[in-house]
Amino acid sequence: MKGFQLFRNDEKAMELPINIVVMLVVGMVALATLISIIPTPTKEMSVFIEGTSLEEGSFQPGNSIIVDATTAQNSFAVYVKINATDNDGNPVRNANVVLRGLGGAASNTTDINGVTILTTTGNALVQLDPNQNEGTMDLKILADGFYDYEKNDAVMIIKTR
Template identity: 30%
Template sequence: MLDRFGDDERAIEGLPIRLVIALVVGVASLGVMMNMLSGLSGLTVTELDAKPSPDVVGPSEGKVDVAVVDPDGNPVSNATVVVTGGTATLDGVVTENTGEDGEVSLTLDPGLAPNQQEGTLEVSIKPPAGSEYADERENTAILVIEG
């Protein structure tokens, strides 16, 4: 008869296979739960896109129309369009809210540094408050070219 635990080598016989089974069952359960969560529309957001027109301008004051649309191309009203200087310069930040048609007309006066032939103005969108919209991806930049 065995009097000490140190002499018993059978204690770990079934442990590795039980751990593997528990791991497989756990991963499968987690996969099912994540699939259920991703199917809920309340947890998802819709990406907005800005479409400036024209998207190529010269280094002088002019009007640029920006349309804010959802992935299906539907206009989004009450979104705030923000234009800032990128590699081109802009005096301050230009902001304006879209109307019912999802469009806004901005007066921009971009500039280029000496010996700079082109630059960009960055366009971002602040979605309407309380909406399921987001602007996480980069929007179309406005290209400023000399000439």
């Protein structure tokens, strides 16, 4: 009982709970400040495949490329024209655009108009397997201030018989 009375009369014993509360409040304020500094994506991106082609500059509307059986036996280049805008129709500039699939890959950045042309060249050419009549390529676009855009099966390659 005597020890209990000493604790009750000790003023330093009250400092510990007060210090814990103060440290907790300061820690929460610091955490809230750090979280508010982290930039969050604020806009959605609209992406339109303006055209596709097996030859540079001769784009056909749509997202499909038709190849004949002779071309499909070998690796071939694919050209895809992409237009990226925000929901208000403003261009998305300097977005990183990646197209990949069927053994091929292409990457580029959008220009000031939000447009880019992707080309699979060199070691990243597209190829259909001998028994494969069709295949798809996936599209991914990353831009500061926007949610990431991903579309599986964005471009379709179809082999004619």
